[in-house]
Structure formats: C-alpha cells, structure tokens
Amino acid sequence: MIAKALKWSSIIVVLLSVLFPVGAYFGVVAVFILAIKARKARQLLTELSGDTPVLVMLFCVLLSVIYSRDTLMSIGGAVMICLNAGFYLVLVAELKNIRLERYYNVLNMACALACIFGIYQFASGNLSLQKSWVDEKTFGTLVRIYATLLNPNIFAAYLAMNLSFGLARFRSIRGELLLSINIILSSICLLLTYSRGGFAAFFAAILVLCLLKERKKGVAVYLAAMTGAFVAINSTGYFNRAGLAAIYQDSSSLYRLEIWKAALNMFIDNPIFGHGIGTTWYYLSSGSEKLYRYILHSHNIYLQVAAEMGFAGICTFTYLIAKKLWEGFSILKEKALEDEEYIVQGFIACFAGIAVHGLIDAVVFDPAMSLVFMGYFALYSRVISEHRAEIPVKMKTPVVQRPGTVRLLNSKGALKLLGSKSACEKKYQKEEDKAYQA
Known part of the structure; x- marks a missing residue:
C-alpha cells in the first residue's frame, strides 16, 4: 500500500513541478516520508553509490558549505540541492516499476496543460510583466508569456527541453496524438515567450538531434520553419529582438553583462571553493556598483558554479556533464532499444540546449526549473542505470x-x-x- 502511494505521489510531484513549482517542494518532502516508510532508503543509497558523478557533485557541495563565507546561507542552498537530488533518486528507483511510455505521457500532459495556460495568458492579457524581462523602450508593448513557471526565460528553457524529447520520440501524428498536440502547443508557446536565449537553446538542441536521429529530414524542416517564424515575429513592429545590433543596444542585455562581471569578481575573490553554495543572490549585487537589488542567479551556469563553488566546482561540474554524456553515447553505440533510444537522444539534445542557454542564463539552477529538470534527468538516468548493470x-x-x-x-x-x-x-x-x- 505504501509502495503504491509512493509511486503515485512521485507522479503527482512531477506534475506539480510544472503546474505549481512552489507547492511541488512540499510534495517532495511527502515523497521522502513515504520512501522512508516503504523502507527504500537502502535502495536509494544503492542508486546513489552507482551514480558516481552525482555522488562526487554532492561531495563538492558539502565542501562548498564547509568553506562558505556564510555557512547558514549555504546550508539553505545545500538543502535545496538535496531536495532535488533526493527526488531524482526516488524517481530513478520508482521508474524501474513504471512503464517508461506511461511516465513520458505524464511529462507530455504536464507540458500541454502549461502551454494551454500560457496561450490563455497571451489571449487574455492576464499576466504580470517585469521591466528586467525586456528592453526599457519596449516595456508595456511586448507581451511575453510565462505560463506556470513565473518567468518567460524559464518557460522557454522548459519548452526547449520538452521539444528535444518530443521530436526524438515522434513517429507519426496518428500514433502519437498527445505527443503531436504537445509539440504544436510547445512550438507556439516558445515563439510567444520572445526568449532569445530560449530559442538559442532550442536551436542547438534540435540541431544536435538532427545529427543523432536517422530520420533527419522531418526534424530539419521543422527547425527551419521554427527559425523562420522566430526571426519574422522578432524583426517586425516596434520591437526588434532578432538582430545583433538590437542585442547590443537592449538594456536587458547590458544589465546581464553587468551581472556577469559581478559573478566573475565573486570567483576571483574565492577561486578555490567559491563564496559558498546558495550565496549568489546575496553577494552578487555587491560585486558591481550598477547592481542595486538582490539577483537570484548570475545568468550564466558556468559563472554561477564558479562563483559559488570555485575551481573545485567547475572541475566537478565538468566531470558530471562529460560522464553523463559519455554514458549516453555508449548506449547509442550499443544499439539501444527503440524505447530507450529516443530518451537518450532527447536528453543529449536537451543537454546541448542547456549548455548553450547556460552561456546567457542560469534558469536550470532556478528552484522553479531545477525540479522540472529532475523529472527528465531521472528518465534518462533510469535507462543509464539499466545498462550500467549489464556488465560485459x-x-x-x-x-x-x-x-x-x-x-x-x-x-x-x-x-x-x-x-x-x-x-x-x-x-x-x-x-x-x-x-x-x-
């Protein structure tokens, strides 16, 4: 009975991570309680011990807390990371008892519902915009949807991630009705976010997917159509967000450059172990005279890791990325099953998108996005876990x-x-x- 409750609670949290991100963390705590009652602790520790990159990363987080400039603040940041990592491990373990296709349908359903709400926002105008999201000249005229994820750049990154898996999985409209609806709605919403970074992530992800998939023509045509649509809607009217000149003159872009300088200064001040995990929001504004309020992240995942965890964090983070991608490519080389192949292809493409998007934003570290990412990461790691057990x-x-x-x-x-x-x-x-x- 408890095992069944744990399985369904995990699925509900996956849905909530997209539809109600803040409330989802309360669900994660409930999942942990059920996992303890179901005596899953040993299984979760076994999963963690077999996942060396994640284990090493958690050890580096511990070092970051120990050498932090503000230990209490870093403990709070470490707790958030442990909530995400713990939920990831529970999902990997539970997915061994859940059909991958059913779980993937849950991910599709969550995205479709979020997209419907995003389109409603655009049609009704029932949304709240912040000045930092657009150039100050276009504030009030440019409407950017964010659906349930509170920020258009976060929503765009999520859509790029979802489309990576969707296009890797897609075979035909008749056989994949829910997936087809999801791809159409996600494509529309991605354009309506007007997110340049989000579209860059999408472009990089789908380009990598073209290289991985055997059937490339359909994906290439779709990418060309989406690129044309993005350029068209961002190059007309009062606002022009597609040209390079517009990027250099955009006040939001200049503001981002100032944030990067501040993050780099944080790294230079503490190059070995950084300022401490979870301290960016507090110390970033002190790194520049032009930043006058608290900023949640450094708008660059590499600078974020460097500022908070120093050189040790950069090395560990690089190892995590390299190891996970190498495991995925190894599975593709071994001719994975069809149900596994699209998951591996989708995640590699998704990771490429995150790597590109990470140059100009750090939304994957945002609490509203990190738990969503864990839902997809666990799906990928479940496949990796199965193949890791198959020793030659x-x-x-x-x-x-x-x-x-x-x-x-x-x-x-x-x-x-x-x-x-x-x-x-x-x-x-x-x-x-x-x-x-x-």
Missing part, C-alpha cells in the same frame, strides 16, 4: 576462470614456478574461492 560477460567472469588465466596456470612456466600440477590446481582453487567471496 568478460567482467562478470572471475579472473581465475577466464580462458587466458586457465592456460597460464596450466603452462610449463607456471608448473615449473609452483613445482607441480597439483600445486597449480590448489593455487587456482584458492584464487577462485577468493573471487567468489569478493
């Missing part, structure tokens, strides 16, 4: 039982060294017993 036959076989070892122990040189054939056999048996005990 040669590695499963104890060393002393491998043909080469047997031939060596029966060779003349071994007989001469050990003194007799019986001694060789005893040595062989002794090594075999040790292998099985290990």
